[in-house]
Amino acid sequence: MSNAQLDEGRDNRERVVILGSGWAGYTLARQLDSKKFQAVVVSPRSHFSFTPLLASTSVGTLEFRTALEPIRSRRTNVEFYQGWADGVDFANKKVTIEESVVDPLQSMALTGDRHAGQTAEERVESKQRAAKKGRLFDLAYDKLVISVGCYSQTFGTPGVKEHAYFLKDVGDARKIRNRLLSCFEAAALPTIPDAIKKNLLNFAIVGGGPTGIEFAAELHDLIAEDLDRMYPELIPFHKISVYDVSAKVLPMFDESLTKYxxxxxxxxxxxxxTSHHVEGLKPGAPGNSPDSHADYACYTLNVKEEGEVGVGMCVWSTGLMQNPFVANALRELPELPQAAKQSETESGQKAAPSQPWKVKMDSKSGSILTDERLQIKLISDKQETVLQDVYALGDCGILEGTSYPATAQVASQKAVWLAKRLNKNDLETSSFSFSNLGTMAYLGNWKALFQGGQGSQISGWAAWVMWRGAYLTKSVSIRNKILIPIYWVINWLFGRDISRF
Structure with a gap:
């Protein structure tokens, strides 16, 4: 479809182009009034991932489909283009999109720039080739919402990008599930010595936040409830370890809950x-070459405090890094867009369009800074202004002057607030504020933690009931609200499906 055809297909509604299909982008697209706005989602994946359930899908407690919601649906009036946002022309209100229908990276955690290693000239040539092949197109917008999310942070640790397993999307959960079962099947072979079995069944989780802790708990449940009966001779060899550079895990919880x-x-x-530093990950058992037949399925985790440790799988969950799109495509503006020319600086003076401007970024995280109405800020020398009709939500945007956590709860609340304001056309009458509804984490064996926004605390079985109830009610579609409890009951009665595919 050409750019002209895209523009000709527009109706009288305002077109809201939403970059990203995560908690912010997907929620906003569903909440906008379809009579007033034409919501267009652009994302390299054609679904929304319900991330709290990914750990459960990775061990077979739930099936992958229960953690997915399609962007295209008969129940919503949302348009969709599967592609990567490649650039933004604020002056002409257009976004450049590179299609990604056959991209192998979709549904997988990203750990760096897709174009890393290319020079500026090589990147220009690559874009020209994509345009000639019809893989690059411009999409006009009336309002733009940047909610591209963040990438997995590896801190440049050698071998992590190549050999670690992440848990940010359904593709990651599927990869973990297959690897996990491969380790047990390989260890069950009569040709594998005990030393290699210990390596294969040693599972390392790097990162003591909710994602790492919940995956460790779900993995324990799988082994204790199902694999213990299927591989009884292997259970003495298995080990689950959680590594974290901090002095304690789950730092967002109160000290008493962390101790629990x-x-x-x-x-x-x-x-x-805790207080352990992972310095590298490589294929092969400790002390052996990567291509040794006996250790073909093992990895070596290099830990500063322990030395080399043989593992069958390393799941990496250490935080977020800024999306390269934010740093590369949004930083410099050749001129001040018309939408910002009427805005005033903090001193009350009109913004000068002729001087160089750039999107204001947080110095620590690199995230886009927004005002209290979630509009992105522009800065030039000592002047500052706001770019109207362009918003930043989710992990890639920070409301300046606040320290809200980069969580699904914050992202979805921003999306709901913005949708309401746009639907009512009263954006200028109020400002966004976050309401902390609490934090939860699953601990395995029907135990969990809950810490309310006002300081209330619940732990154990009661918190587990709240944990499951909250995620069931927060599931988007009626289909998944039905499927999730059905799979819970089926797996409780008959055990998890451990087939590999």
Missing amino acids: ATEAFRREGITIK
Whole structure:
């Protein structure tokens, strides 16, 4: 479809182009009034991932489909283009899109720039080739919402990008599930010595936040409830370890809840190793070459405090890094867009269009800074202004002067607030504020933690009931609200499906 055809297909509604299909982008697209706005989602994946359930899908407690919501649906009036946002022309209100229908990276965690290693000239040539092949097109907008999310942070640790497993999308969960079962099947072979079995069944989780802790808990449940019966001879060899560079895990929880979690893991045989620094990950067992036949399925985790540790799988969950699109495509503006020319600086003076401007970024995280109405800020020398009709939500945007966590709860609340304001056309009458509804984490064996926004605390079985109830009610579609409890009951009665595919 040509750019002219895209423009000709527009109706009288305002076109809201939403970059990203995560918690912010997907929620906003569904909440906008379809009579007033033409919501257009641009994302390299054609679905929304319900991230709290990914750990459950990675071990077979739930099936992958229960953590997915399609962007295209008979129940919503949302347009969709599967592609990567490649550039933004604020002056002419256009976004350049590179199609990604056959991109192998979709549904997988990203750890760096897709075009890393290319020079500026090579990147220009690559874009020209994509345009000639019809893989690059411009999309006009009336309002633009940047909610591209963040990438997985590896801190440049050698071998992590190539050999670690991440848990940010359904493709990652599928990859983990296959690897996990491969480790047990390989260890069950009569030709594998005990030393290699210990390596294969040693599972390392790097990162003591909710994602890492919940995956460790779900993995423990799988082994204790199902694999213990199927591979009884292998259970003595297995080990689950959580590594974190901080002095404690789950830092967002109160000290008493953190201690409860640590003690619960100790009783279940899960080792928590705080103040540990992972320095590298490579294929092969410790001390052997990567292509040795005996250790073909192992990895070596290099830990500063322990040395080389043989593992069957390393799941990496250490935080977020800024999306390269934000740094590369949004930073410099050749001129001040018309939408910002009427805005005033903090001193009350009109913004000068002729001087160089750039999107204001947070110095620490590199995220886009917004005003209290979620509009992105522009800066030039000592002047500052706001770019109207362009918003930043989710992990890639920070409301200046606040320290809201980069969580799904914050992203979805921003999206709901913005949708309401746009639907009512009263954006200028109020400002966004975050309402903390609490934080939860699953600990395994029907135990969980809950810390309310006002300081209330619940732990154990009661918190587990709240944990499951909250995620069930927050699931978007009626289909998944039905499927999720059905799979819970089926797996409780008959056990998890451990087939590989």
